[in-house]
Amino acid sequence: MSRDSKIKTNIKTRIETNIEKNSESNRSEHDSSKTDYVTRLFSEGDELYDAMIEAIENAEQSIYLETYTFLFDEVGQRFVEAVNAASDRQVDVYIILDAAGSMQWRTFSLLRKKFNKSVKFKWFHRWSWRNPLRFNIRNHKKVLTLDGKQAFVGGYNIHHKSSRRCVGEERWLDFHVSCQSKLAQAIEQQSKKFWLGKHRSTREAEVGDTLVITNVNHKCRVKLRKHIRQLIQQAKQSIVLITPYFVPDGYTIRTLIAAAKRGVDIQLFIPKRSDSQFIDWVARGYFSKLLEAGINIHEFQPRMLHAKVMVVDGQQAIIGSANMDFRSLFINYELILLFRNKSILQQLLDQINSIREQSEIIRIKQWRYRTWRYLPLVLVGNYLKRFL
Numbered sequence: 557m558s559r560d561s562k563i564k565t566n567i568k569t570r571i572e573t574n575i576e577k578n579s580e581s582n583r584s585e586h587d588s589s590k591t592d593y594v595t596r597l598f599s600e601g602d603e604l605y606d607a608m609i610e611a612i613e614n615a616e617q618s619i620y621l622e623t624y625t626f627l628f629d630e631v632g633q634r635f636v637e638a639v640n641a642a643s644d645r646q647v648d649v650y651i652i653l654d655a656a657g658s659m660q661w662r663t664f665s666l667l668r669k670k671f672n673k674s675v676k677f678k679w680f681h682r683w684s685w686r687n688p689l690r691f692n693i694r695n696h697k698k699v700l701t702l703d704g705k706q707a708f709v710g711g712y713n714i715h716h717k718s719s720r721r722c723v724g725e726e727r728w729l730d731f732h733v734s735c736q737s738k739l740a741q742a743i744e745q746q747s748k749k750f751w752l753g754k755h756r757s758t759r760e761a762e763v764g765d766t767l768v769i770t771n772v773n774h775k776c777r778v779k780l781r782k783h784i785r786q787l788i789q790q791a792k793q794s795i796v797l798i799t800p801y802f803v804p805d806g807y808t809i810r811t812l813i814a815a816a817k818r819g820v821d822i823q824l825f826i827p828k829r830s831d832s833q834f835i836d837w838v839a840r841g842y843f844s845k846l847l848e849a850g851i852n853i854h855e856f857q858p859r860m861l862h863a864k865v866m867v868v869d870g871q872q873a874i875i876g877s878a879n880m881d882f883r884s885l886f887i888n889y890e891l892i893l894l895f896r897n898k899s900i901l902q903q904l905l906d907q908i909n910s911i912r913e914q915s916e917i918i919r920i921k922q923w924r925y926r927t928w929r930y931l932p933l934v935l936v937g938n939y940l941k942r943f944l
Contacts, residue, residue, distance in 0.1 A: 593739030597903045598732040601718030612638040615702040618648045620747035622699045624657035625713035643674040654695045655682040696888040707740035711864045728860040739763040767894040794821040796867040799880035802839040813849040822851045827861035847920040854915035
């Protein structure tokens with residue numbers, strides 16, 4: 557056996573041992589206590605990045621980082637330096653970056669050189685001529701876990717576009733949460749299994765009043781869609797939905813329309829302009845149906861709205877990496893939290909009110925004159941949505 561093979565075998569054995577050790581306390585993946593494991597909401601990239609860097613600096617045993625976009629810019633460089641320092645003090649560091657999301661020549665050419673050799677590093681689904689379709693399946697999660705005691709989950713990528721220090725008022729608006737204790741441990745277990753490629757054995761985890769939902773296998777993908785649709789179907793008063801890319805499947809559209817017709821107040825927030833003009837055009841092709849059903853659609857004006865949030869009846873919320881689009885619901889690997897923490901919910905509702913104040917509502921009478929422009933794009937988008 558070669559030296560590299562021995563190293564990989566030792567790493568795999570060490571991770572599997574940790575999984576078995578921690579699974580004793582999470583055998584049923586359920587904790588009935590009412591502890592608030594979701595501890596903080598982040599709506600500013602700089603505050604989140606500072607907290608994540610501080611957590612990395614304080615890590616003692618293990619760090620797992622998964623993210624869709626990691627650029628070697630002002631923000632990315634800080635993370636490289638922090639994880640290198642952690643590996644120098646013998647912390648086990650595992651990093652998985654998505655090849656499509658981080659597909660820039662500078663990132664590809666520099667990151668392997670910039671990370672210490674002791675940092676365990678993988679590109680997720682790099683392009684391969686032997687299996688080109690694999691490139692379309694992307695790891696869209698944004699997760700950082702530390703020592704099984706602290707975790708960060710949400711929609712923020714690691715790049716300068718979300719930093720006020722770097723781009724000022726044009727920074728992207730997003731949401732992330734920090735977690736602690738048994739919830740952080742449950743999230744780390746999923747990251748460990750993902751690193752080992754044990755996708756089939758991954759299951760959702762329930763800790764207190766929080767549900768950790770991922771979709772790295774077929775059963776989990778079905779459950780993720782089921783949870784989202786059940787929340788819509790069970791809503792009694794209100795639904796607030798925030799997504800940067802609105803290209804859902806037909807069943808989800810019909811579920812939203814049915815909820816609106818039974819009297820649920822539905823507020824949909826999207827950016828006026830996202831970073832994909834074609835997706836913006838396709839999304840607007842759905843507006844007439846939604847508006848006629850009584851769904852209120854708001855366009856966030858000042859900057860890119862990248863948050864992925866759903867709040868139902870003001871009592872429970874989903875936050876994470878999944879957009880309300882076909883790719884997140886059927887193709888990509890995602891991780892979301894479904895929680896009922898009253899303090900975090902109130903902070904989230906306050907942020908939503910701020911978003912509402914900076915948005916323009918679309919009026920159905922005005923929109924009818926523009927509908928015809930987008931109909932051809934809807935037809936094209938429905939055909940191409942698995943690739944958008």
